[in-house]
Amino acid sequence: MTRNETNDQAEAVRRPGGRSARVRADVLRATLEALAEHGPGGGLTLSEIARRAGVHATSIQRRWGTVQNLILDALLTYSQEQxxxxxxxxxxxxxxxxxxxxxxxxxxxxxxxxxxxxxxxxxxxxxxxxxxxxxxxxxxxxxxxxxxxxxxxxxxxxxxxxxxxxxxxxxxxxxxxxxxxxxxxxxxxxxxxxxxxxxxx
Amino acid sequence: MTRNETNDQAEAVRRPGGRSARVRADVLRATLEALAEHGPGGGLTLSEIARRAGVHATSIQRRWGTVQNLILDALLTYSQEQxxxxxxxxxxxxxxxxxxxxxxxxxxxxxxxxxxxxxxxxxxxxxxxxxxxxxxxxxxxxxxxxxxxxxxxxxxxxxxxxxxxxxxxxxxxxxxxxxxxxxxxxxxxxxxxxxxxxxxx
The missing domain is CATH 1.10.357.10 (Tetracycline Repressor, domain 2)
Known part of the structure; x- marks a missing residue:
């Protein structure tokens, strides 16, 4: 277990919903904003989304795998909310x-x-x-x-x-x-x- | 009457439909092609359309006045044909x-x-x-x-x-x-x- 994961769990205990849910929300929001600026075919990269969301690109890659999975998750989550x-x-x-x-x-x-x-x-x-x-x-x-x-x-x-x-x-x-x-x-x-x-x- | 206008009229007599109709068709076609490449908000200019159509920008300006009139004429003419x-x-x-x-x-x-x-x-x-x-x-x-x-x-x-x-x-x-x-x-x-x-x- 890394130090970050330990911190994640500690914070998740402190705040309901937790850091993991918050990071996910930040990444999806950054994806939508980037998508709206670029258009979906406009060369959107994991590293740009990571920069916007203030997280490591490797964390995004571990969780979603590809940009297209991330775009799909972001659009679906947003439309389900709205x-x-x-x-x-x-x-x-x-x-x-x-x-x-x-x-x-x-x-x-x-x-x-x-x-x-x-x-x-x-x-x-x-x-x-x-x-x-x-x-x-x-x-x-x-x-x-x-x-x-x-x-x-x-x-x-x-x-x-x-x-x-x-x-x-x-x-x-x-x-x-x-x-x-x-x-x-x-x-x-x-x-x-x-x-x-x-x-x- | 300028020399060019005299030539236009002579050619219009020789060919039914005439040079004027052919120039109009060339300019509208050039407009559609430029529009499809740029998008209508993408800084389309009379001089670019003139270059594509092989005519003088001043001729386009005399006939249509503004780019927006030209875009409208091009889209309407094309949709009426199609x-x-x-x-x-x-x-x-x-x-x-x-x-x-x-x-x-x-x-x-x-x-x-x-x-x-x-x-x-x-x-x-x-x-x-x-x-x-x-x-x-x-x-x-x-x-x-x-x-x-x-x-x-x-x-x-x-x-x-x-x-x-x-x-x-x-x-x-x-x-x-x-x-x-x-x-x-x-x-x-x-x-x-x-x-x-x-x-x-």
Whole structure:
């Protein structure tokens, strides 16, 4: 056991959550900030993140292995914190609540920067895996909204989960990234009602 | 009248379409290529476009005035060429046809690069006006799809044109820019049917 590990344990006893949790939070935060500045394909290195977070690069490497694992962990952790899956008891209200959370997320400087970075970069092999895993994890987290709606007979049993989530999430990103118009009062509700009942309905 | 203008007119007589139309096409093409390389906020100048197009910067300035006018003209002209508004006789088929055109457009290197550039850049004042005008012009061009559907009683008279078009167009851009998954066979039809008849329908 090294002297540092002993210190870590001592501090972990003193402070609930502990040094390990704090270091992890610092490293993930440094990763997001670097990602927002560089874009995910922009040559982000473990040593730059280590410098920003004030920890040793070797500690990061021991814990996450590669930059791409670290990026994935940072994006997923951040989105889970910012975008908890609503459970209101109805599909409409769940969709409205999730859309509001995503709109607020995309309206923050970090949310904007991350979405721009994900949209902008040319695919490099290191990122390609993280991107697919990120969206898969987001779908896995939010598919319970669709599962619960099926259980309540609000949606057919053979509903395409991904289609529901994409139709809800895509217009919010389209506005934030491409049109750059704010989502005006009442628009989320009108959008959700159109999705649920159909434009021709 | 200068010697060059005399030559222009002589050439315009010799070749239908003429030198003026050819210069315009060359300048717009050079603008798109530069835009795709730089991103629209990336310090695009009239002199760089002039060099790429092989014309004098003063000719560009006389014709378009500013870089932002030129960018707007280039993007609108290109999208009008690539995305003619379908008129099939039914709303469903118009929506499917437009979605196919947009998917194919976003799948070209130039289409990808332009969408990435529009998504990526921080807003500069020069671009902000062009962006709003670009999307307004695209909505104006495609709203006839909704108008004709209202006339055929396929949509209610108070249908929100922009909502219809955004719900159709956004998932295609979301896939191309953020998820980077190809649009698989049959997905456009399933998406259009969900939009028309509702997820809960």
């Amino acid at each position: 975008l908890p899956v609503p459970d209101t008891g109805s599909l409409r209200d769940d969709m409205v609540a999730l859309a509001r959370l995503i709109t607020a997320y995309l309206d923050t400087p970090l949310g904007t920067a991350l979405a721009q970075a994900m949209a902008a970069v040319d695919e490099d092999p290191a990122l390609a895996g993280s991107r697919a895993q990120f969206w898969q994890a987001r779908y896995d987290a939010t598919r319970t909204i669709v599962d619960r709606a099926i259980a309540r007979d609000e949606l057919a049993a053979d509903t395409d989960h991904q289609l529901v989530l994409e139709l809800l999430v895509a217009p919010l990103h389209f506005r934030a990234l491409l049109i750059r118009q704010p989502v005006e009062e009442g628009r989320i509700e009108r959008m959700v009602d159109a999705l649920l009942h159909g434009l021709a309905g | 995305l003619p508004v379908p008129d099939t006789g039914s709303l469903r088929d118009d929506m499917v046809a437009l979605a196919r055109l947009i998917t194919a457009y976003l799948d070209t290197p130039l289409g990808t690069a332009l969408a990435q550039a529009m998504a990526a850049v921080d807003e500069d004042p020069a671009l902000a006006g062009s962006r709003a005008q670009f999307w307004q012009a695209r909505y104006d061009a495609t709203r006839t799809i909704v108008d004709r559907a209202i006339a055929r009683d396929e949509l209610a008279a108070d249908t929100d044109h922009q909502l219809v078009l955004e719900l159709l167009v956004a998932p295609l851009h979301f896939r191309a820019l953020l998820i980077r998954q190809p649009v698989e066979e049959g997905r456009i039809e399933r998406m259009v049917d969900a939009l028309l008849h509702g997820l809960a329908g």
